[in-house]
Amino acid sequence: MITFKDVSFSYTPTVTILRDVDFSIERGEFVAIVGSNGAGKSTMLRLMNGLLKPGVGEVFVDDLSTHTNKTSKLAKRVGLLFQNPDRQICCNTIAEEIAFGFKNLELPQEEIDATVADIIEDFGFDGARDPFSVSRGERQKIALASIIAVAPEIIILDEPTTGLDYRECIHIMDKVTALNETGTTIIMVCHDMELVLDYAKRVIVVAAGQIIADGNAHEVFRDTFAMQTASLLPPQIIELATELGGQFEQADTVEQIVDIVKARKAV
Amino acid sequence: MRGFLDYVAGDSILHRLNPITKIILSLCICIACFASNNLIFLVGIIGIDLVFGAVGHVFDKAVSLLKGLVKISIFLFIIQVLFVHSGTVLVPLPFGLDITLDGVVLAAKVVLKIIGATMPLALLLSVTQMSDLSNALVKKLNVPYQYAFTFTTAIRFIPIFADEMAGIMEAQTSRGVEFDTKNIFKKLGLILPLCVPLLISSVKKINSSAIAAEVRGFHLRNRTSGYKDYPIAGNDTVAIFLSVLLVLFSLYLNTL
Incomplete structure (x- = not known):
């Protein structure tokens, strides 16, 4: 909390x-x-x-x-994922990067290895790869994975x-x-x-x-x-629902609007 | 000391001086500092630096810079005192690390020289725009634009890298690395692995900067490209004269 x-x-x-x-x-x-x-x-x-x-x-x-x-x-x-993953990544391989957060937790090595292996498999990383050689999106995922690893x-x-x-x-x-x-x-x-x-x-x-x-x-x-x-614009679906009014006013998703339209057609 | 190299806009006499005059003035103060061995003169130089800060309407910045330099100098002072053992012993210490009068005087001189010489260079950047500095170097001193640009870019990147390092340390602290420890040696040990992300982000930034310069015709620039002229006015002549006088005075003091 x-x-x-x-x-x-x-x-x-x-x-x-x-x-x-x-x-x-x-x-x-x-x-x-x-x-x-x-x-x-x-x-x-x-x-x-x-x-x-x-x-x-x-x-x-x-x-x-x-x-x-x-x-x-x-x-x-509390784990904080920054906007720029390059500030967070500091190890030579993706596996080392994910294991980095455990340094301060004093857990048994077997437990750390198992968690890192699970995370690598879950995210579909190549653990031996250099984290700086992958795309921006992949680096963001590595940064997120290394936070998730320490739960x-x-x-x-x-x-x-x-x-x-x-x-x-x-x-x-x-x-x-x-x-x-x-x-x-x-x-x-x-x-x-x-x-x-x-x-x-x-x-x-x-x-x-x-x-x-x-x-x-x-x-x-x-x-x-x-x-x-x-100075914010609400999501377009909310704007559309508000503009349409009536039954549509409470709709938050495309599916909800489609359902209302279909129901009306049927009537 | 954050932002100590940033330009502060203004219309003071220091702002209006020719950038070349300001470089000469700063260099002369540096030379006078390193040439002199007179403690009172060195303290006087720091006083002059503060006066320059006040005249350039950057007094607060000058004071915070002085405070930062004093903090760094304390470490240097201690090291210096512990390594000079000649002269009258003031405080006897074990392992032959006695604090002597010669050690204290020498340490004080070194520290005052460093403070006195650093301040004018930092203050110069507070009252001079980078573009004026590089353009004046090109127009007045015939420095090739590439070199002038490299010089000003190097200075411009110092606060950028400092911010980047602060951001990296923030990110690592959030991951549990103890950068918030009060143990300075532990902190230094933790900083070393961060050289990797800093180096990578620096190379990326420099590469982007180089591409941006290239697409704006960097290779076509020469002495005639700038439209602004930098004439040497009366104030500049007086400032250069006084700067040279200061160097001569420091040399004269050594002969007494």
């Missing part, structure tokens, strides 16, 4: 990035944090694993305050699909969804609203360092005021 208690944060004394942010994310949730560039989303993520310490208020990971616990200690509970309770994703093609994007999101279904809390920052609607169950909208909407994706994307304040 992650809790923000009246958190304010600024990098310089004159500009406040986050102001009185107060919310909590329960175990097993799939949360998307959305907002325009500079709204404070990435700062929020860095506060969640203690890379940044709040100027005012407190951030808790379960019952551990990020003020008093080091990020390297919190890493056992943190919470996985934070900072724009995980940037620079990926649709197939790679779906592959990463399916992996993340599978983890969420087994109880891992997923928190992601994403600019692709279609993707957010497809995968996230809860959406937090951030604008000018404050939370202006927080609820399920279905409600939040229909909150015109929040969308306009945060």
